Amino acid sequence: MTDAGSLSDVSPVPRLEESLTVQTERAMTEPPAGDVVMTLRDVAVAFGGRTAVRDVSFDVCAGEATALIGPSGSGKTTLLRALNRMHDAERSAKVTGTIRLGDLDVYGPDTDPTLLRSRVGMVFQRPNPFPTMSIYDNAVAGLRFNGVRKKALLDEAAESALVAAALWDSVKDRLKAHGSTLSGGEQQRLCIARALAVEPEVLLMDEPTSALDPIATKRIEELVGELKDRVTIVIVTHNMQQAMRVSDRCAFLLMGEDKAGELIEFGPTAQLFSEPSDPRTLDYVNGRFG
Amino acid sequence: MTSVLEVPVDPIVERRRAVQAAATASLGRRKLGSRVALGVCWLFLVIAVIPLVALVFYVTAKGLPAWNAEFFTHSTTPEGVPGGGVWNAIVGTAVITVVATAVAVPLGLLCGLFLAESDGRTADALRFTADVMTGIPSITVGIFGYIAIVRNFGYSGFAGAFAVGFIMLPVIIRAGETAFRGVPRSLNEAAMALGARRATIARKVVVPTALPGVITGALLAIARGLGETAPLLLTIFGNQYLQWNPTKPMAALPTLIYSYSSQPYADLVQVAWGAALLLMAVVLVLSIGSRLLAAYLRKERR
Amino acid sequence: MTTIETPVPRQTRRGGRWSLPDNGYRGLLAVTAILFGALAVWFLVAIVLQAKPAFATLGFGWIFGRVWNPSHGLYGLLPFILGTLESTAIAVALAFPIGLGTAIALAFLVPSRVRPVLSTTVELLAAVPSVVYGLWGLIVLAPIFRDTVEPFLTSVLGWTGLFNGPNNGPSLLLAGVILFIMILPTMVAISRDVLIVVPVEQVEGAMALGATRWQVLRKVVLPGARTGILGAFTLATGRALGETVAVAMVIGNSPYIAHSLKSSAATIPSLIVNNFGESTGTQLSAIFGAGLVLLVIGILVNSAARWLVWSTGNDSAGVELGR
Numbered sequence: 041m042t043d044a045g046s047l048s049d050v051s052p053v054p055r056l057e058e059s060l061t062v063q064t065e066r067a068m069t070e071p072p073a074g075d076v077v078m079t080l081r082d083v084a085v086a087f088g089g090r091t092a093v094r095d096v097s098f099d100v101c102a103g104e105a106t107a108l109i110g111p112s113g114s115g116k117t118t119l120l121r122a123l124n125r126m127h128d129a130e131r132s133a134k135v136t137g138t139i140r141l142g143d144l145d146v147y148g149p150d151t152d153p154t155l156l157r158s159r160v161g162m163v164f165q166r167p168n169p170f171p172t173m174s175i176y177d178n179a180v181a182g183l184r185f186n187g188v189r190k191k192a193l194l195d196e197a198a199e200s201a202l203v204a205a206a207l208w209d210s211v212k213d214r215l216k217a218h219g220s221t222l223s224g225g226e227q228q229r230l231c232i233a234r235a236l237a238v239e240p241e242v243l244l245m246d247e248p249t250s251a252l253d254p255i256a257t258k259r260i261e262e263l264v265g266e267l268k269d270r271v272t273i274v275i276v277t278h279n280m281q282q283a284m285r286v287s288d289r290c291a292f293l294l295m296g297e298d299k300a301g302e303l304i305e306f307g308p309t310a311q312l313f314s315e316p317s318d319p320r321t322l323d324y325v326n327g328r329f330g
Numbered sequence: 331m332t333s334v335l336e337v338p339v340d341p342i343v344e345r346r347r348a349v350q351a352a353a354t355a356s357l358g359r360r361k362l363g364s365r366v367a368l369g370v371c372w373l374f375l376v377i378a379v380i381p382l383v384a385l386v387f388y389v390t391a392k393g394l395p396a397w398n399a400e401f402f403t404h405s406t407t408p409e410g411v412p413g414g415g416v417w418n419a420i421v422g423t424a425v426i427t428v429v430a431t432a433v434a435v436p437l438g439l440l441c442g443l444f445l446a447e448s449d450g451r452t453a454d455a456l457r458f459t460a461d462v463m464t465g466i467p468s469i470t471v472g473i474f475g476y477i478a479i480v481r482n483f484g485y486s487g488f489a490g491a492f493a494v495g496f497i498m499l500p501v502i503i504r505a506g507e508t509a510f511r512g513v514p515r516s517l518n519e520a521a522m523a524l525g526a527r528r529a530t531i532a533r534k535v536v537v538p539t540a541l542p543g544v545i546t547g548a549l550l551a552i553a554r555g556l557g558e559t560a561p562l563l564l565t566i567f568g569n570q571y572l573q574w575n576p577t578k579p580m581a582a583l584p585t586l587i588y589s590y591s592s593q594p595y596a597d598l599v600q601v602a603w604g605a606a607l608l609l610m611a612v613v614l615v616l617s618i619g620s621r622l623l624a625a626y627l628r629k630e631r632r
Numbered sequence: 633m634t635t636i637e638t639p640v641p642r643q644t645r646r647g648g649r650w651s652l653p654d655n656g657y658r659g660l661l662a663v664t665a666i667l668f669g670a671l672a673v674w675f676l677v678a679i680v681l682q683a684k685p686a687f688a689t690l691g692f693g694w695i696f697g698r699v700w701n702p703s704h705g706l707y708g709l710l711p712f713i714l715g716t717l718e719s720t721a722i723a724v725a726l727a728f729p730i731g732l733g734t735a736i737a738l739a740f741l742v743p744s745r746v747r748p749v750l751s752t753t754v755e756l757l758a759a760v761p762s763v764v765y766g767l768w769g770l771i772v773l774a775p776i777f778r779d780t781v782e783p784f785l786t787s788v789l790g791w792t793g794l795f796n797g798p799n800n801g802p803s804l805l806l807a808g809v810i811l812f813i814m815i816l817p818t819m820v821a822i823s824r825d826v827l828i829v830v831p832v833e834q835v836e837g838a839m840a841l842g843a844t845r846w847q848v849l850r851k852v853v854l855p856g857a858r859t860g861i862l863g864a865f866t867l868a869t870g871r872a873l874g875e876t877v878a879v880a881m882v883i884g885n886s887p888y889i890a891h892s893l894k895s896s897a898a899t900i901p902s903l904i905v906n907n908f909g910e911s912t913g914t915q916l917s918a919i920f921g922a923g924l925v926l927l928v929i930g931i932l933v934n935s936a937a938r939w940l941v942w943s944t945g946n947d948s949a950g951v952e953l954g955r
Contacts, residue, residue: 187356
């Protein structure tokens with residue numbers, strides 16, 4: 041469908057329409073900037089004095105999928121994990137700059153990380169369903185962690201999330217079975233459902249398809265398109281084609297000479313891939329390095 | 331959100347509100363619970379560390395005064411007679427441990443090598459036996475030593491060494507097997523490809539590579555053997571006088587401590603403390619030393 | 633791990649040192665393995681044979697007799713079996729929570745630089761000889777127990793009925809506490825090892841959902857390490873059962889069934905140790921029988937422990953110190 045080589049021949053419009061789901065209405069070159077869900081200003085992450093990523097500033101718009109792209113080592117995952125304060129567990133980690141979720145200062149002194157993570161969910165590279173729990177228990181695990189007890193709410197959320205993850209039909213008759221009985225792609229969708237059940241406002245996805253086979257990958261890419269309106273998605277991917285397929289905006293990061301990743305360019309996907317402002321972006325999307 | 335979806339937005343927003351309400355409401359309780367639970371774990375850690383500190387402190391405080399020149403050079407004297415020491419017990423412990431080690435270590439390592447190279451049902455059974463044997467009540471080993479040796483040959487240092495060796499053997503077997511299995515297969519295969527015999531491979535490749543683990547395991551087994559009392563109580567009978575000959579009854583530090591501890595005579599109890607400090611010091615030095623050795627050798631290999 | 637059976641050319645001399653041909657090498661190893669196996673068998677057979685006369689003369693019921701009075705021909709083992717089980721129960725009841733909590737602290741809470749020092753400190757408890765524990769317990773702890781700990785516990789927990797009677801230094805309680813200290817390193821070391829191997833992805837997955845640290849531990853880590861922890865618990869129990877000397881020195885050696893935690897009591901090992909020298913005939917045989925009973929209990933518990941620890945694929949228990 042998309043090919044970096046054919047970027048110059050076709051106008052961006054049809055490609056955009058091909059990459060979006062039918063329900064959404066976007067007939068413009070550039071997706072309208074909706075409400076801003078998260079803002080990043082001068083964000084940097086350092087581990088024990090060594091900067092891993094710096095000078096990151098952009099806005100994440102609601103109802104969109106924003107991709108973080110760039111070659112390996114450019115700090116994409118480090119940046120992603122800063123958004124839901126996963127670096128808190130690492131003693132030597134220091135996050136500077138401002139990250140806001142709506143009105144909330146993510147790293148503010150009054151912000152509780154546990155509560156934050158109920159609003160910003162995460163799906164990891166390798167599927168990680170809890171092995172001692174059944175499929176149902178996995179799906180509602182996040183809800184239970186957050187103090188939800190009412191069975192009706194749990195059941196409703198579980199079903200909704202599993203439907204959204206395109207898993208409901210295969211598992212609805214065996215909700216008590218263990219998560220390990222599912223295939224790799226299904227396990228990842230279970231993890232997505234688990235994250236969705238908590239009804240977060242933002243869903244972070246860290247290379248969610250890199251451990252999966254092509255068919256499972258395609259299902260999940262389709263899922264991203266379907267889920268965009270329910271949760272805003274920020275997805276890290278090292279696969280340029282995937283970024284083109286699923287995302288509305290892209291942030292391109294590159295490792296600088298000081299071995300720290302920095303944001304080179306941010307903008308609508310179509311524009312970034314066809315007429316980027318920075319020559320380095322052009323080189324990357326043309327496959328000159330990766 | 332500006333776009334139109336198949337599923338109406340309302341249930342999701344409703345659920346989101348319900349979840350956030352539950353999350354905020356329960357947050358205080360959850361965080362407090364977490365802090366309390368983790369605080370209890372910290373408390374338990376402190377509780378776990380205190381006994382060793384207290385033990386070392388007390389034994390040193392009470393045992394050090396007993397350490398003088400006579401303590402290390404004279405044999406035991408009866409109650410009330412001054413100038414006694416534990417030299418005969420030191421000799422006894424040393425001889426018994428040396429004999430036990432000399433038999434248990436080679437035998438145990440060869441067994442360990444066998445198990446490292448075998449995978450059949452017999453090997454599994456032997457491995458399981460060795461594991462279980464490391465934990466059986468030591469008094470039963472003493473009984474065995476009595477039945478096997480004392481009944482036939484009388485109380486002796488050999489009987490004690492037999493019992494102590496019996497306890498050390500499974501520890502060395504398992505330590506040895508673990509060390510030998512740790513040798514990378516590539517080394518074995520390379521040697522075989524060069525045409526070397528299995529025995530040569532073992533001698534020149536497997537044993538040297540596994541040596542750190544073997545030495546550590548042997549030191550730990552010796553430390554354990556030094557501290558065993560019950561097997562000795564039934565086999566060596568004790569001896570007031572200096573005795574180097576293991577075919578005769580001997581004294582040993584653990585048995586001396588045991589019998590003196592319940593005596594009503596303060597000077598004997600003092601001797602017991604001194605012996606306890608000596609025994610504890612040697613065992614701790616061996617244990618710590620073997621750990622440091624293992625760490626050092628591991629760093630060397632990297 | 634199967635070894636490769638490649639044909640090796642026979643050589644008589646290589647590099648100046650004669651080496652065993654392969655058959656001889658394997659033969660030697662096999663002989664040592666057989667020797668070891670034979671030793672284990674001999675051990676079992678010897679004890680069974682020595683205990684047989686007691687069972688022949690007294691039947692089987694004597695094991696559960698309540699009175700031990702050899703001069704009257706009474707050889708009830710129940711007081712000693714109970715003493716063994718009760719002191720072990722106290723030790724294990726303390727070691728399980730405290731050991732697990734310590735393991736959690738070591739695995740997750742302690743800064744990584746301090747971890748080796750603290751771990752080693754706890755593990756070194758296992759290296760200290762049993763008789764040193766006994767001496768310390770008898771002379772240092774017993775008076776403290778008699779004068780401070782027991783009165784305190786009686787005033788606080790007396791209503792449970794477990795603390796009747798006079799305050800004793802050497803007692804079931806003291807024996808239980810000493811045993812607890814001795815088996816703590818086992819519980820801690822093995823639990824810590826199984827906790828550490830829970831995949832970090834599980835932990836991160838739970839954290840990302842909004843779980844507190846304790847929630848992560850309780851719902852994800854501990855269930856994942858369940859079998860290993862049970863193995864640690866069983867192994868610690870086996871250690872407590874096998875412990876002889878320290879217990880014999882602090883339990884008071886009273887051959888009656890204990891009525892309170894403060895009573896003096898006795899265990900099978902203390903029975904054997906105290907009576908071995910003077911026993912003859914039926915009494916000696918009864919002592920051997922007691923040893924056999926202890927051995928059977930010890931083998932059963934340790935076998936269960938090994939099976940549990942093995943089934944988690946965790947080999948760390950294989951080389952640790954035992955007693």
